[in-house]
Amino acid sequence: MVKSYLRYEPAAFFGVIASVESNITYDSSGKHLLAPALEKLGIWHVRQGVCTKTLSPSLSSRAPSLAVTCVASAPSSLVASGYADGSIRIWDCDKGSCETTLNGHKGAVTALRYNKVGSLLASGSKDNDVILWDVVGETGLFRLRGHRDQITDLVFLDSGKKLVSSSKDKFLRVWDLETQHCMQIISGHHSEIWSIDVDPDERYLVTGSADLELRFYNVKHELMNGESMANETGPETGNDGESATQNKWEVLKPFGEIQRQSKDRVATVRFSKSGNLLACQVAGKTVEIFRVLDEVESKRKAKRRLNRKKEKKSAKMGVEATDNVEANHGTEEAGNVLVVTVPDVFKLLQTIRASKKICSISFCPVTPKSSLASLALSLNNNLLEFYSIESGSSTKTLAIELQGHRSDVRSVTLSSDNTLLMSTSHNAVKIWNPSTGSCLRTIDSGYGLCGLIVPHKKYAMVGTRDGKIEIIDIGSGTLSEVVEAHGGSIRSIATIPNGNGFVTGSADHDVKFWGYQIKQRPSQDSKCLTISNVRTMKMNDDVLVVAVSPDAKYVAVALLDCTVKILFMDSLKFFLSLYGHKLPVLCMDISSDGDLIVTGSADKNLRIWGLDFGDCHKSIFAHADSVMAVQFVRNTHYMFSVGKDRLVKYWDADKFELLLTLEGHHADVWCLAVSNRGDFVVTGSHDRSIRRWDRTEEPFFIEEEKEKRLEEIFEADIDNTFEDKHIPKEELPEEGAVALAGKRTLETLTATDSIIDALDVAEVELKRIAEHEDEKARGKVAEFQPNMIMLGLSPSDYVLRALSNISTNDLEQTLLALPFSDALKLLSYTKDWTSNPDKVELACRIVTLLLQIHHSQLISTPSARPVLAALKEIIYAGVKECKDTLGFNLAAMDHLKQLMASRSDALFRDAKSKLLEIRSQQSKRLEARTETKTENKKKKKQKK
Structure with a gap:
C-alpha cells in the first residue's frame, strides 16, 4: 500500500513592519498608513500604532506570491499594489478583499499613480512599459512604449488627459492619453530620473535625479476652446507660426533649478496635499522640506531680491552699471513684467534627519491643526516614524518598532508546551505568541546567535557573539544576569533531556556543560535563576x-x-x-x-x-x-x-x-x-x-x-x-508606440481552451437539436434528451457562460489566441446575447475585438458577410438602447443633485473653503511672527 x-x-x-523595496502611502482619510510587508499589505492605525488589517493574496494557488514593490491609494477606499511578477491587485480597504487582479507587465511594477478622480490607474515597470488601466472596467486600455530603461515614476496632468513618465534612461516623456502618443520628450538630466511630482494646482512639476539640484518645470494647461493658458513666469514667445506649432506640444517648460544640501541621489519628491510643502527624500538619512510660496508671496520676494541687488550695485558701480549687469543676468523688470525664479517660489524650511537610511516617505492628506503637515518615514531597519512639521522645526510624534526586529532573525526557539516563541537578533530578544503572532516581550540584548527557553517558561538563555550567556526573565521582560561563558562566539546551545542544564559550543574550542541553580537576589527577598559551569571539554577546532x-x-x-x-x-x-x-x-x-x-x-x-x-x-x-x-x-x-x-x-x-x-x-x-x-x-x-x-x-x-x-x-x-527576450532589436516597438495592455498567461490559454470546448459542445448540441426536429417532422416523435454537460442551458447560453467566467482583463488575450474558425462561430452566437441588456456591453466588446484581430480574414470570407450584416443592425440597436438608458439615469442624478443643493442650508455651503482660508491665514501669521523674531535677534546681535 x-x-x-x-x-x-x-x-x-x-515580524515585518515595512519592506525595504516598496514605498508607503496614506489612505484617503489620513487615519491609516499602508505599509507593504513582503507579499502582504499592512494597514496601520496612525494614532494607535496598531496594525488593524492585513491585505494578503489568497492561498488558493500553490505558487507563493512575490513581494509588493509599489503601492498607490485612490481618493476612495481602493488601494493598488504592484508585485515583483508584474501583477497589480486592486484592494478595498474597508472590505479587506481583493477586487481584481491586473496582469500586463513582464517585470516588477516600479510605479503606480491614480488620477484625481480615481477612475484611471497608470503603472510603470522594469519592462520599460507604461500601461493605463480602467479601474471601473477592470481592464487595460493601452500600453505606451518608448522608454529605454525601467520606469521610475508617473504623474497625471490636465485632469487626467496627459501623463508624464520618468525613467532611468534620463528622459521625461509627456503622453497624450486621448490620442495615445508621446507629445513631448524632455532631456537635460545628466543621470537617472528617480522621482517626479506635480503640485495640486498643477503649476510646477519637479524632478529628482542623482544631480545636485532639483529641476522644476512650468505646466501649461489647455482651456476649453483648445487654446493654451499663458505662462506668467515663462519667457515670451514669438507670434510666428512655427513657434505656435512648437508651443502647442510643449506641456512642460523649464522653470529653473535649486541646489540640494545632500550629495546623495534623490529617491522621492512629493508635494503635500495642500501644496504648501515639498519633501525631497534622498538615498540616505535626510529629508529636505521646502516651503512653496504662493503667487503673491513669490512676487514680493522677487521684488525684494531685485531691490537688494540694485542697492548693492548702485553702491559700487552706479546706476548705469547696475542696469547692464542685470540685463546680462536676466533679472531686470522687462516691460513691467516681474520675472519670478525658482528660489522665489521654493524656500528651504528644514531638514529632517533619521537614525537609519530612509526607504520611503508619505505626506498625510489631512493637514493637522497644530502644524503645517504630517510626514511618515519608512526606514531600512524595519521601522516606521511619524513627524509633525512646523514652521520652525519638526518633532517625532510616533515610532512603530515593537512588532519586528531591526535586522535578520538569527534563531527561533519554542517552549516545551509550544505556547511561547523566542527569536534573537543583533540587538534584541523578542518573545512571541506563535499562534497569533503578537509580540509579548522585547528585551535589549547582545548579538544573539542561539537560545533556549528553560522548562516552566520563566527564564530563557541566549548565547551571544561575544561569548556571553544572557539570562532573561520572561515574566518581567528584563535581563536578569549576564555570564561570561566563552572566549569566542557561542555558536550552539542544546538542552539536556532531564531539564537540569544545557550544553554550549563556542569558537574558543570549548564545549561547556551548565547546570541550573537558584540564588537570592541582592537587597531583595526574591530568588532568581542562575547557571554554573559543571564540566568543560576542550576540542581541537572551533x-x-x-x-x-x-x-x-x-x-x-x-x-x-x-x-x-x-x-x-x-x-x-x-x-x-x-x-x-x-x-x-x-x-x-x-x-x-x-x-x-x-x-x-x-x-x-x-x-x-x-x-x-x-x-x-x-x-x-x-x-x-x-x-x-x-x-x-x-x-x-x-x-x-x-x-x-x-x-x-x-x-x-x-x-x-x-x-x-x-x-x-x-x-x-x-x-x-x-x-x-x-x-x-x-x-x-x-x-x-x-x-x-x-x-x-x-x-x-x-x-x-x-x-x-x-x-x-x-x-x-x-x-x-511568452517573453520577448530573443526578439531582434529591429523588431522591437518603435519610438512612442502603443500596444495592447494585456499579457498572455497560463490563465488566458486555459480560458481559450474553455471557449473552444464550449463552442464544440454547443455545435454538437445544435446538430442533435436539428436531427430531432427532422425526426419530429417525419412523424417520429421522441423526447429530446439534452446534454448533461450543458447544465440545462441552451447552446448560446452555454457559450455565454464560458465567456462570462473570464475576467475582463484577460478577455483580450484570450480572444487573441482563438483560431479564426472558432472566432467565426463565436460571432454567430453574439446575435442572441444582445437581447439581454446586461450582456450588451460584453457582446459589443467581443465583436469589436474579433473584428480588430481577424479583419483581413473576415473581409475575404464570403460566409462571414451575412453574420456581420445581421450583427450591424442588432448591435447598433442594443447600444442605442443602453446609451439612452444611461443618459436618462445621468440626467435624473443631476436633477437630484440640484435638488439637494437647493435644499441644503446656504449658511454652511462654503464652510469648508472658508475654513481652509482661515487656516492658511493662520499659518501665514505664524510664519510672519517667526520671521520678525529672527530679524529682531539678528538686529540685537549686530548692535552688540
Whole structure:
C-alpha cells in the first residue's frame, strides 16, 4: 500500500513592519498608513500604532506570491499594489478583499499613480512599459512604449488627459492619453530620473535625479476652446507660426533649478496635499522640506531680491552699471513684467534627519491643526516614524518598532508546551505568541546567535557573539544576569533531556556543560535563576554545533574541520567520528529514538547517519545553497531543513525522499523550530520575517508531488516562451508606440481552451437539436434528451457562460489566441446575447475585438458577410438602447443633485473653503511672527 503523508501549508507570518523595496502611502482619510510587508499589505492605525488589517493574496494557488514593490491609494477606499511578477491587485480597504487582479507587465511594477478622480490607474515597470488601466472596467486600455530603461515614476496632468513618465534612461516623456502618443520628450538630466511630482494646482512639476539640484518645470494647461493658458513666469514667445506649432506640444517648460544640501541621489519628491510643502527624500538619512510660496508671496520676494541687488550695485558701480549687469543676468523688470525664479517660489524650511537610511516617505492628506503637515518615514531597519512639521522645526510624534526586529532573525526557539516563541537578533530578544503572532516581550540584548527557553517558561538563555550567556526573565521582560561563558562566539546551545542544564559550543574550542541553580537576589527577598559551569571539554577546532541524544547517552559535536565527533555523555570518551562532508557542518539533529543523526553542511548536502555504527545511510543534495538548520519531527523519522536558497523542505529519512518544498521566504532562511507534536513549524529568515507552517488534514502522496514539480518546471518553460527576450532589436516597438495592455498567461490559454470546448459542445448540441426536429417532422416523435454537460442551458447560453467566467482583463488575450474558425462561430452566437441588456456591453466588446484581430480574414470570407450584416443592425440597436438608458439615469442624478443643493442650508455651503482660508491665514501669521523674531535677534546681535 502506498504511504500517505499530511501536508504542511503556510499559516501566518509576522515580524515585518515595512519592506525595504516598496514605498508607503496614506489612505484617503489620513487615519491609516499602508505599509507593504513582503507579499502582504499592512494597514496601520496612525494614532494607535496598531496594525488593524492585513491585505494578503489568497492561498488558493500553490505558487507563493512575490513581494509588493509599489503601492498607490485612490481618493476612495481602493488601494493598488504592484508585485515583483508584474501583477497589480486592486484592494478595498474597508472590505479587506481583493477586487481584481491586473496582469500586463513582464517585470516588477516600479510605479503606480491614480488620477484625481480615481477612475484611471497608470503603472510603470522594469519592462520599460507604461500601461493605463480602467479601474471601473477592470481592464487595460493601452500600453505606451518608448522608454529605454525601467520606469521610475508617473504623474497625471490636465485632469487626467496627459501623463508624464520618468525613467532611468534620463528622459521625461509627456503622453497624450486621448490620442495615445508621446507629445513631448524632455532631456537635460545628466543621470537617472528617480522621482517626479506635480503640485495640486498643477503649476510646477519637479524632478529628482542623482544631480545636485532639483529641476522644476512650468505646466501649461489647455482651456476649453483648445487654446493654451499663458505662462506668467515663462519667457515670451514669438507670434510666428512655427513657434505656435512648437508651443502647442510643449506641456512642460523649464522653470529653473535649486541646489540640494545632500550629495546623495534623490529617491522621492512629493508635494503635500495642500501644496504648501515639498519633501525631497534622498538615498540616505535626510529629508529636505521646502516651503512653496504662493503667487503673491513669490512676487514680493522677487521684488525684494531685485531691490537688494540694485542697492548693492548702485553702491559700487552706479546706476548705469547696475542696469547692464542685470540685463546680462536676466533679472531686470522687462516691460513691467516681474520675472519670478525658482528660489522665489521654493524656500528651504528644514531638514529632517533619521537614525537609519530612509526607504520611503508619505505626506498625510489631512493637514493637522497644530502644524503645517504630517510626514511618515519608512526606514531600512524595519521601522516606521511619524513627524509633525512646523514652521520652525519638526518633532517625532510616533515610532512603530515593537512588532519586528531591526535586522535578520538569527534563531527561533519554542517552549516545551509550544505556547511561547523566542527569536534573537543583533540587538534584541523578542518573545512571541506563535499562534497569533503578537509580540509579548522585547528585551535589549547582545548579538544573539542561539537560545533556549528553560522548562516552566520563566527564564530563557541566549548565547551571544561575544561569548556571553544572557539570562532573561520572561515574566518581567528584563535581563536578569549576564555570564561570561566563552572566549569566542557561542555558536550552539542544546538542552539536556532531564531539564537540569544545557550544553554550549563556542569558537574558543570549548564545549561547556551548565547546570541550573537558584540564588537570592541582592537587597531583595526574591530568588532568581542562575547557571554554573559543571564540566568543560576542550576540542581541537572551533565548535559549530552541539547536540544531545534524547536518552542523554551521547553528545555530538560538529567542528570546523568538517567532522562530527560523537562522545559518551557521562565520561566524555570518544565513540564515533562522522566524516564525509566537504565543507563544515552547520546544523545537525538526533532522532527521538536515537537511531539516526542528520547533518547539514555548507556543501549543500544532508547526510543521514546511523548512530549505532556511524555509517552513512544516505547523502542527499538538499538545497541550492548552504543548509542552515535541520530538525526531526518528534517520535518520527520525518525532518525539516532550511537553507540559503529561501526554501523549507520536508523529508522522509527512512525512504530518503523529498516530501514537500515550502516556498514563501524572500531571503536566506537562518533557523527553524518544530513543535513537540509536529503540528506546526516556525522558521526565521534574513528578510526579518518569522513564518509558521501548519500541518493540515489533507493527505498527499510522493508520486503526486513529483508530478506537480515536473508540471511547475514545464509551466516555467511556457512562461519563458511568452517573453520577448530573443526578439531582434529591429523588431522591437518603435519610438512612442502603443500596444495592447494585456499579457498572455497560463490563465488566458486555459480560458481559450474553455471557449473552444464550449463552442464544440454547443455545435454538437445544435446538430442533435436539428436531427430531432427532422425526426419530429417525419412523424417520429421522441423526447429530446439534452446534454448533461450543458447544465440545462441552451447552446448560446452555454457559450455565454464560458465567456462570462473570464475576467475582463484577460478577455483580450484570450480572444487573441482563438483560431479564426472558432472566432467565426463565436460571432454567430453574439446575435442572441444582445437581447439581454446586461450582456450588451460584453457582446459589443467581443465583436469589436474579433473584428480588430481577424479583419483581413473576415473581409475575404464570403460566409462571414451575412453574420456581420445581421450583427450591424442588432448591435447598433442594443447600444442605442443602453446609451439612452444611461443618459436618462445621468440626467435624473443631476436633477437630484440640484435638488439637494437647493435644499441644503446656504449658511454652511462654503464652510469648508472658508475654513481652509482661515487656516492658511493662520499659518501665514505664524510664519510672519517667526520671521520678525529672527530679524529682531539678528538686529540685537549686530548692535552688540
